Amino acid sequence: MASLQFSFTALSSAPKPRSSRLPGRSHRSQISCSGDGGGGIDRRNMLLGLGGLYGAGSSLGRKAEALPILPPDLSTCDPTGATTTRRVGDKQEVVKLDVNCCPPFTDKQGDYKLPVFTKLRRRQSAHRLSPANLAKYKKAMAKMRELDVTDPDDPRGFTQQANIHCAYCNGPYDQVGHPGVDLQVHNSWTFFPFHRWYLYFYERILGELIGDPTFALPYWNWDNPRGMSMPMAFDDPSSSLYDEDRNQAHRRPAVVDLALNSGITDPVQLISNNLALMYKEMVSDVETAVDFLGTEYRAGDDPHAFALGGTSERGSHTGIHAWVGDPRNDLKEDMGNFYSAGRDPIFYCHHANVDRMWTIWDKIPASYSKKVDDDDFKNSSFMFYDEKKNLVRVKISDCLDHRKLGYEYEYSDTPWINSRPPQRAVPANLKELAKGLPTADKVFPLKLVKTVKFLVPKPAKGKADEALLLENIVTDNSKLIKFDVFINDEDDKPDELDRAEYVGSFTQLPHRVKGKESVNNLRLNLREVYENINIADDDAVVITIVPLISGDAVTIGGIKIIRRRPRK
Numbered sequence: 327m328a329s330l331q332f333s334f335t336a337l338s339s340a341p342k343p344r345s346s347r348l349p350g351r352s353h354r355s356q357i358s359c360s361g362d363g364g365g366g367i368d369r370r371n372m373l374l375g376l377g378g379l380y381g382a383g384s385s386l387g388r389k390a391e392a393l394p395i396l397p398p399d400l401s402t403c404d405p406t407g408a409t410t411t412r413r414v415g416d417k418q419e420v421v422k423l424d425v426n427c428c429p430p431f432t433d434k435q436g437d438y439k440l441p442v443f444t445k446l447r448r449r450q451s452a453h454r455l456s457p458a459n460l461a462k463y464k465k466a467m468a469k470m471r472e473l474d475v476t477d478p479d480d481p482r483g484f485t486q487q488a489n490i491h492c493a494y495c496n497g498p499y500d501q502v503g504h505p506g507v508d509l510q511v512h513n514s515w516t517f518f519p520f521h522r523w524y525l526y527f528y529e530r531i532l533g534e535l536i537g538d539p540t541f542a543l544p545y546w547n548w549d550n551p552r553g554m555s556m557p558m559a560f561d562d563p564s565s566s567l568y569d570e571d572r573n574q575a576h577r578r579p580a581v582v583d584l585a586l587n588s589g590i591t592d593p594v595q596l597i598s599n600n601l602a603l604m605y606k607e608m609v610s611d612v613e614t615a616v617d618f619l620g621t622e623y624r625a626g627d628d629p630h631a632f633a634l635g636g637t638s639e640r641g642s643h644t645g646i647h648a649w650v651g652d653p654r655n656d657l658k659e660d661m662g663n664f665y666s667a668g669r670d671p672i673f674y675c676h677h678a679n680v681d682r683m684w685t686i687w688d689k690i691p692a693s694y695s696k697k698v699d700d701d702d703f704k705n706s707s708f709m710f711y712d713e714k715k716n717l718v719r720v721k722i723s724d725c726l727d728h729r730k731l732g733y734e735y736e737y738s739d740t741p742w743i744n745s746r747p748p749q750r751a752v753p754a755n756l757k758e759l760a761k762g763l764p765t766a767d768k769v770f771p772l773k774l775v776k777t778v779k780f781l782v783p784k785p786a787k788g789k790a791d792e793a794l795l796l797e798n799i800v801t802d803n804s805k806l807i808k809f810d811v812f813i814n815d816e817d818d819k820p821d822e823l824d825r826a827e828y829v830g831s832f833t834q835l836p837h838r839v840k841g842k843e844s845v846n847n848l849r850l851n852l853r854e855v856y857e858n859i860n861i862a863d864d865d866a867v868v869i870t871i872v873p874l875i876s877g878d879a880v881t882i883g884g885i886k887i888i889r890r891r892p893r894k
């Protein structure tokens with residue numbers, strides 16, 4: 327059982343004026359886009375570009391002050407603060423969501439102490455869930471739903487649990503000490519740890535409701551062909567695990583399409599695409615820890631000014647959300663929009679696999695360190711109600727090893743690990759390919775209304791260690807958005823992502839932002855892509871961008887190929 331130390335009541339230090347933090351932001355320069363191995367964008371410059379909040383006088387070399395993300399102050403949660411945006415004609419409009427996602431308030435709160443356990447709870451893959459465990463799960467979910475009716479203020483009820491997600495990503499909280507700056511757990515390195523803790527308490531609450539501390543959530547094994555359809559357990563309309571608000575065309579036996587390319591119906595192609603995407607986001611696109619985890623996010627950072635989630639968050643994670651969300655709903659509820667995603671029981675099963683991906687990535691041998699040695703990361707914290715309704719503060723550092731949280735994952739094969747696309751024997755003939763094509767500088771800024779093809783110069787010839795950078799991607803936040811990027815593609819088969827020429831994708835779930843559009847950068851590593859396409863000794867490449875969903879809601883500011891610094 328959790329033993330609590332009620333050692334603090336005020337979670338924040340006194341609010342600091344924004345300007346007082348500025349000198350500490352010199353660490354930003356570590357992620358400039360000129361040849362880095364990190365996030366690939368210079369957020370300080372981006373912020374400058376977005377209104378000059380930050381002066382150029384940051385003192386390089388000075389030790390940065392501690393800037394962990396502080397847990398929210400529940401007493402300041404705005405019950406009408408959840409909003410989303412919608413495009414009306416040419417303008418973006420903030421629309422209030424008819425939902426109060428604030429949790430019940432109590433000032434009795436404390437640091438969470440991990441309970442002692444003797445045996446790890448074992449999360450099973452949903453398609454192999456034993457009948458006994460399924461029965462427990464359904465019973466626990468039914469009890470959780472019951473609380474909505476019998477005691478809507480019980481923080482363990484299903485709606486309350488769902489609202490946690492809305493609260494941490496739809497804006498009812500400002501960051502403590504930074505009025506007007508949203509608290510947002512997505513699109514950065516808080517993504518994996520936040521959701522790990524969220525599921526941890528959700529699972530323990532379900533166990534508590536049926537008096538079974540061994541209860542473990544199943545995971546939706548969508549990275550394995552056997553799990554690439556909606557798990558049966560969730561597709562039974564009479565079950566407590568069912569949700570009506572899903573894409574009806576994607577119920578069983580439809581095959582998951584992580585690439586969201588609705589034109590493809592051949593299940594073999596879909597599975598092959600899925601495996602190719604998994605390989606990229608777990609292996610070949612990841613060359614630093616933040617590539618996978620997401621970029622840094624510190625106190626005071628505006629989460630909408632730089633959004634760059636990790637490969638897994640942007641890829642399979644977002645893919646499943648969008649694939650399950652109901653197109654009959656304006657905002658693609660439930661799974662297709664952050665504010666409502668937690669209302670679908672399948673959300674937690676999906677996120678168990680997202681969490682499992684973190685544990686698997688951690689063990690894939692790599693040339694870079696998997697550890698993020700940064701105190702702001704480790705000390706960032708969140709608030710949750712535990713299974714006994716205690717309000718507790720948890721830190722990222724305490725969740726980095728999932729076994730310390732008392733659970734493990736049943737093994738399931740990961741066939742994507744061998745899904746590197748076949749290499750081309752003969753390089754593309756660039757002269758032929760480039761005939762009549764414009765160069766990139768003639769094309770950008772680009773409104774993505776149709777497929778475009780253009781020439782991009784390379785800093786070095788041939789197989790250099792380079793990355794493709796798409797800059798200032800301005801998106802309408804109310805839209806589901808997806809586009810794909812190909813290189814030296816002679817065949818023009820945009821449906822086939824299991825080919826050497828596929829470079830990567832941009833995907834955005836509809837989400838909320840305070841009255842403005844989001845600005846993103848997308849960096850795609852090219853080193854392995856160059857090997858795959860067996861690039862000739864060329865000093866340029868042909869890039870193709872294929873809009874799949876809502877291209878008209880995207881403007882891309884520029885594109886270039888940058889040299890990456892040699893890794894240590």
Ligand code: C2O
Binds near residue numbers: 495512677
């Ligand atoms: Cu918090 Cu899957 O999103």
